[in-house]
Amino acid sequence: MTAHAPLLAITVALPLVGALLVTRSLSVARARRIGALVSGLVVLALAALLAALVSGGGGRVEDPAVALGPLGTRPLFGLDPLSAVLAMTNAITAFAVLVGAPRARDERPRITALLLTEGLILTMVSTLDLVVLAVAFAGLTFPARARQRGRREGPQSARLLRYVFVVGALPLALALGLVLVEGAPLGLGLDLRAIGSSGGGSPIVLGLVLVAVFVRMALVPGHSWLPALTQYGPLGTTVLLVASQSGAYLFVRLVIPSLGDHAHELTTVLTVIGALSALYASALAVVTDDLRRLIGWLSASQAGLMLVGLSSLEPDGTAGAIVYWISYGTAVTGLALTTWAVQARTGTTRISELGGLVRSAPRLTVAFAAFSVASVGFPGSLGFVAEDLLVHGVVEAHPVFGVVMVIATALCGIALIRALFGTFFGPTKIDAPADLRSREGAVVAGLAALVFGLGLWPAPLIELVDLARPLLQR
Amino acid sequence: MSPTTLHAALMILVPTAPLVVFLAISFAQLVSARALPEAVVGRSVLAATALGLVASVWLSVEVVRAPGHALVFDQGPWFAIGSYSFAGRLTVDGLSVVMLTLSSLLSLIGARFSITYIHRDPGFNRFFALIALFQAGLALVLEAGTVDLLFVGWELVGLTSTFLIAYFHGREAPLEAGLRAFVTYRICDIGLLAGAVFLHYYAHSSDAAGAWASGHAPMGAAALEPHAATFVALLFLLAAIGKSGAFPLGGWLPRAMEGPTPSSALFYGGLSVAAGAYLLLRVAPLFAESPVARWILAGVGVATFVHATIVGRVQTDAKSQLAYASATQTGLVFVWIALDLRWLAIVHLFGHISLRTYQLLRAPTLLHDMHRRHGALGGEHLHTGAHLERVIPERARARLYRLALSRFGVDALIDAWLVNPILALAGRAERLEQRFADHFVDRRSHADLAAQPELHDEDLA
Numbered sequence: 057m058t059a060h061a062p063l064l065a066i067t068v069a070l071p072l073v074g075a076l077l078v079t080r081s082l083s084v085a086r087a088r089r090i091g092a093l094v095s096g097l098v099v100l101a102l103a104a105l106l107a108a109l110v111s112g113g114g115g116r117v118e119d120p121a122v123a124l125g126p127l128g129t130r131p132l133f134g135l136d137p138l139s140a141v142l143a144m145t146n147a148i149t150a151f152a153v154l155v156g157a158p159r160a161r162d163e164r165p166r167i168t169a170l171l172l173t174e175g176l177i178l179t180m181v182s183t184l185d186l187v188v189l190a191v192a193f194a195g196l197t198f199p200a201r202a203r204q205r206g207r208r209e210g211p212q213s214a215r216l217l218r219y220v221f222v223v224g225a226l227p228l229a230l231a232l233g234l235v236l237v238e239g240a241p242l243g244l245g246l247d248l249r250a251i252g253s254s255g256g257g258s259p260i261v262l263g264l265v266l267v268a269v270f271v272r273m274a275l276v277p278g279h280s281w282l283p284a285l286t287q288y289g290p291l292g293t294t295v296l297l298v299a300s301q302s303g304a305y306l307f308v309r310l311v312i313p314s315l316g317d318h319a320h321e322l323t324t325v326l327t328v329i330g331a332l333s334a335l336y337a338s339a340l341a342v343v344t345d346d347l348r349r350l351i352g353w354l355s356a357s358q359a360g361l362m363l364v365g366l367s368s369l370e371p372d373g374t375a376g377a378i379v380y381w382i383s384y385g386t387a388v389t390g391l392a393l394t395t396w397a398v399q400a401r402t403g404t405t406r407i408s409e410l411g412g413l414v415r416s417a418p419r420l421t422v423a424f425a426a427f428s429v430a431s432v433g434f435p436g437s438l439g440f441v442a443e444d445l446l447v448h449g450v451v452e453a454h455p456v457f458g459v460v461m462v463i464a465t466a467l468c469g470i471a472l473i474r475a476l477f478g479t480f481f482g483p484t485k486i487d488a489p490a491d492l493r494s495r496e497g498a499v500v501a502g503l504a505a506l507v508f509g510l511g512l513w514p515a516p517l518i519e520l521v522d523l524a525r526p527l528l529q530r
Numbered sequence: 531m532s533p534t535t536l537h538a539a540l541m542i543l544v545p546t547a548p549l550v551v552f553l554a555i556s557f558a559q560l561v562s563a564r565a566l567p568e569a570v571v572g573r574s575v576l577a578a579t580a581l582g583l584v585a586s587v588w589l590s591v592e593v594v595r596a597p598g599h600a601l602v603f604d605q606g607p608w609f610a611i612g613s614y615s616f617a618g619r620l621t622v623d624g625l626s627v628v629m630l631t632l633s634s635l636l637s638l639i640g641a642r643f644s645i646t647y648i649h650r651d652p653g654f655n656r657f658f659a660l661i662a663l664f665q666a667g668l669a670l671v672l673e674a675g676t677v678d679l680l681f682v683g684w685e686l687v688g689l690t691s692t693f694l695i696a697y698f699h700g701r702e703a704p705l706e707a708g709l710r711a712f713v714t715y716r717i718c719d720i721g722l723l724a725g726a727v728f729l730h731y732y733a734h735s736s737d738a739a740g741a742w743a744s745g746h747a748p749m750g751a752a753a754l755e756p757h758a759a760t761f762v763a764l765l766f767l768l769a770a771i772g773k774s775g776a777f778p779l780g781g782w783l784p785r786a787m788e789g790p791t792p793s794s795a796l797f798y799g800g801l802s803v804a805a806g807a808y809l810l811l812r813v814a815p816l817f818a819e820s821p822v823a824r825w826i827l828a829g830v831g832v833a834t835f836v837h838a839t840i841v842g843r844v845q846t847d848a849k850s851q852l853a854y855a856s857a858t859q860t861g862l863v864f865v866w867i868a869l870d871l872r873w874l875a876i877v878h879l880f881g882h883i884s885l886r887t888y889q890l891l892r893a894p895t896l897l898h899d900m901h902r903r904h905g906a907l908g909g910e911h912l913h914t915g916a917h918l919e920r921v922i923p924e925r926a927r928a929r930l931y932r933l934a935l936s937r938f939g940v941d942a943l944i945d946a947w948l949v950n951p952i953l954a955l956a957g958r959a960e961r962l963e964q965r966f967a968d969h970f971v972d973r974r975s976h977a978d979l980a981a982q983p984e985l986h987d988e989d990l991a
Contacts, residue, residue, distance in 0.1 A: 216970035284967030343956045371612025435682035466716045481699035514609045
């Protein structure tokens with residue numbers, strides 16, 4: 057269905073306009089209000105679009121077509137059930153980080169970077185054009201880098217962000233170049249709606265896109281940047297980057313439709329890589345001594361599991377991967393917010409330097425415990441539903457890797473309980489000067505209600521994902 | 531209300547009542563600045579447990595009145611996609627009602643005992659919230675109509691067990707004990723989840739009728755090919771070993787006594803460790819199909835009771851002795867299941883859980899009880915037991931004693947051969963990864979960050 061006004065373009069532009077307003081705002085309080093208002097509006101607008109999609113029984117909401125010269129006349133933005141549900145998840149994540157993060161003396165640069173990152177993520181998931189998608193994908197690390205330049209204290213991660221940009225975006229740029237030079241060969245056109253309609257993709261183009269996917273999903277051996285970035289990078293934008301799963305989105309949009317006749321061989325290789333990545337990252341999560349680094353390893357592990365689910369091409373496996381996408385994105389945001397709160401109160405995220413925080417911050421402890429169990433798919437959380445679907449889907453095609461996935465999840469659970477015990481229990485090493493404030497508590501409670509509410513009543517979400525599932529079948 | 535509707539309501543009530551109490555206590559604790567009064571918390575848990583007991587007894591009567599028929603409540607799929615669905619089915623049969631009634635009764639006794647025992651402890655409300663969650667999880671394990679649903683309850687039992695072992699969290703020892711228990715649970719739960727998944731893979735179902743036991747439990751027959759039955763049965767055995775503290779992964783069980791005595795009584799005196807034996811009884815038809823799985827189960831059972839009975843004799847505190855006594859009996863129950871003596875296993879389990887829970891609840895008054903007994907006997911000492919000592923030569927006894935003191939080095943061997951090498955390898959890889967991070971990040975002012983937490987003054991107001 058085509059909207060009468062460019063609703064999507066306006067929604068996508070909202071955070072970018074908000075970022076501009078924040079840079080011009082004279083006070084921090086005003087900047088905070090702008091950030092909260094804009095991200096809240098985006099959530100509401102996307103909820104309305106999602107409702108329209110569901111009531112229409114699927115399909116796609118598209119902006120009116122625009123004339124693109126020699127490239128024809130076509131819409132630039134459109135949402136199908138898959139991109140709508142992912143956009144909604146990212147909008148909620150961004151709202152939570154903007155409102156629920158610990159406050160700094162002047163957080164205008166942070167709010168600007170967060171709004172810009174949100175705008176780029178929304179652009180990526182709602183665009184129907186390959187070039188716009190590639191630019192948004194590549195540009196996701198820019199807002200964080202721009203913010204790094206203005207920082208005087210704290211570790212400088214600009215070099216790391218540049219590395220992520222180069223190794224992630226370069227192969228994609230080469231692939232895009234080949235597509236443009238060869239005139240959209242073998243199914244990979246500039247209009248995302250037409251991808252795969254003329255058969256499989258060129259192996260070189262597909263290979264280059266896969267490299268970009270591997271690096272951005274932090275799969276072994278392109279994984280090391282993620283724990284480094286969560287440890288030293290700006291946590292807010294890093295969380296948005298992690299929750300957006302831009303690499304997985306690229307995989308879903310470009311790789312799955314272009315798999316062609318050799319899908320089975322390729323998906324087997326991807327399953328092996330995904331499962332081993334998940335296992336490796338979860339093993340390192342068990343031994344790491346830094347809460348922020350732990351989030352990085354968990355995210356790398358979950359990305360591996362998602363790749364395995366998506367590569368299964370089975371209904372339950374792919375649906376499980378999408379539910380995982382949503383549940384982990386939400387849960388990791390909660391986990392990051394609580395970790396951030398620990399750092400803001402104690403000045404450290406090293407587990408060995410922490411201990412006994414439960415006495416001074418009991419609500420923070422409960423929040424960390426809740427998001428820990430939600431992140432690893434404990435029963436009652438949405439992650440459990442996702443894990444159940446994922447493992448069942450994978451076992452049909454690759455029984456051994458189904459077991460590897462279960463082992464990886466078990467290790468992640470051990471890592472989080474170890475972190476919980478080390479940080480919040482035991483003899484007190486550092487006291488928190490304050491527990492979760494009501495603002496932080498409200499945001500964290502909202503995220504928890506979402507993760508556990510959908511975990512107990514997953515049927516509506518599963519029906520929505522079922523609408524999106526045909527988009528993941530070759 | 532029709533009988534079917536009533537049965538369904540009762541079946542739902544058993545796990546739901548304590549779950550609602552858990553949620554209510556947790557919510558009240560989080561939103562209110564003042565702790566809930568002990569009387570409110572204690573009575574709420576007692577009321578939920580009593581409701582569960584009444585419902586269990588009612589269900590037992592119904593099952594006895596219609597022998598050979600299970601009560602089934604089918605809510606339809608909890609969630610479904612493609613050809614896969616997660617069935618929301620509760621089943622109460624001969625095996626469930628025995629365990630359900632016993633667990634409700636012991637939970638009620640344990641909860642009542644705890645109201646006095648934990649009185650004025652700062653963690654009173656936390657303790658009762660966890661006990662309520664444990665009851666909900668255990669009821670779900672016992673009523674689950676599919677292995678998928680059983681897994682949900684199983685995980686709840688494991689998590690509450692971990693947090694109750696680490697209840698006195700100000701000290702390191704309970705935390706280490708809780709973490710050890712959690713690691714064992716988590717590793718062994720791989721077996722349960724993988725078993726459920728492979729049941730779907732082989733039988734396209736994880737419920738009793740479709741997969742492992744047509745007929746009334748515990749006397750059903752499996753519908754799987756022998757090789758599939760062996761594989762799935764061994765996966766379930768792994769899960770049961772972890773939960774029951776069986777050989778060789780029972781190192782967490784004596785350490786679990788760091789928790790408060792009432793929770794030790796409920797969990798490790800019987801109900802939680804019995805969940806492993808219950809799982810094996812549920813899937814006993816799979817073992818009946820597979821001689822290999824039965825031999826291995828029997829081996830585990832024998833190793834468990836021999837190891838536990840010898841090591842238990844050298845323990846210097848009552849709770850550890852009782853933990854090993856619990857493991858000894860669990861080992862024997864494993865053997866009965868391996869021999870396909872399912873009713874004997876149930877009767878043994880019933881007696882063992884009842885006695886052990888009683889003994890553990892009496893453990894804090896052990897000296898008082900001994901003095902009373904001593905007085906009643908007119909100063910005479912009772913010389914019972916010591917059966918092993920009578921049959922083993924003295925030289926071998928000394929060696930056995932030394933081995934028993936070190937628990938036969940089982941934990942040390944597992945740590946040295948399995949855990950430490952894996953952790954060392956992961957640690958080496960993590961140090962390499964950290965070097966990568968440090969190469970790309972300028973940490974010059976990292977110390978400044980620690981000195982200047984990002985918490986703004988207004989957040990502390």
